[in-house]
Amino acid sequence: MPVETYGWDDDLTDLTRYSAQPHDGLPFWVPRIQTQQVRCGEHFEAIRAPVTEAERAHQILGSHSGPVLANFYTKIWYFLLEPGLVTPQAWTVRGTRLMRAGALIAIPPASITYGRDVRWVVLPEQGHTDPHALQQALEGHAPAPVTPRRSRRSRTDTRPTPTSPC
Template identity: 45%
Template sequence: MTAWTHARSLAGDWDPPWLSGRGETLRARCGEDFTAVRVPADLARPALTALGPRTGPVLANRTTRTWHFLLPPGSVLPDDWPYGVRVMPEGRPIGIPPLTTTGGRDVHWAVPPGRGVTSPADLHRVLKGRLLPAALSPARTEPQLPSRAPGRVAAQSKPCPLTPAQLTVGRLLLTGASDTQMAEELKLPIGTVRQQLNRIGRRFGAPTAVRKAVALLAGGHIAPPPVLMLAPEFSPDDLAGLHVLAGLAPEDDLPAELRSSDPFLDGLDELRERCGARTDPHLIALAAFWGLLPSLLNPAFGKEQP
């Protein structure tokens, strides 16, 4: 019986080789016992809700804010996953925690083995369809923010001011704080922090953390946090990637060699490291502070709400 067949049984009745029963995290390699699809936390949570009982094993990591959906090995996968989603290459090691590890900051089970198997087609459908970030969705009809117009302002209407709590959480989002770090900083339950983030998202139609950061900056609600570090050198490809990440430009603006998920994400990983950015929203905020995203330079900066 294969490890994946075991995974379809009750959790207490199987002991696959990629599951640690000794209270320690083991290293397993993609392609042998499972196929792993890495999804940003902001997309993974609603995807999990949409999939419901059709979800198989899912790993989550609050520190890196990434989730891994574990699919049957050798699954036939589409090749057009949305940006931010990555099919992990064969041989790539992944930490597999004990079955009892269902919480904490580091890798843990969001959905433990034994509850079913995720269909690659279902996962692709919910990520590529209604859960795709609004600025990249083919169904989007609203005008997008300008991407190559220095000095222009990406104006957004503000029918009502953000609450002080939303502004505080938004400021921490722009510094790269995780949900857990925000909760610790503000001495609030993590559920309350996520509630405020969700309200910001609903206010601006921003389903991901990056889109929330862009909306807060472009609308003049919050200024980018100042940093002492000078901007590193950015290549034209770096700038194109920043604009696509922020939803300020279409994917067609990327060079042809970056129009697949892996090169694009590898480039962002390198860019975050070079800039000292903790997260993608932090990277966008740094780029805005350095003047690399002109459409986010809003005159309202300096006149921020109290």
């Protein structure tokens, strides 16, 4: 029975072998085995922020934070946002930057959540960060809580009902 090995002579052009599978619950662009470069703008937008501001923003956002990458050596964090929601003209937070479309970001396997190289702070399975909330958090402000919009039906249900005279 042949044993499959992952040595230096592997064909690295076959990314399906190295990428997340649908049953993993992760996007396909998250690698399974080794860190790979993925272009911004297609699957995500990336906001680059210095570690101090990024850690503070991450604490402010709490469970409302989407995918986040951190790199110990560069002291840079990347907040990954849903593509197409932010334009360079609209992103005005000092000291941070919206990475241009086509810029390469190192994406580690989902299992890399600690260590000195690039690692996940929040995995992509957690959803997306709201760009406005991230902007507020990076500026040091707690974002306004998201209140669900009331449906038309719920408004009519809250009207007082007429009472009949006794």
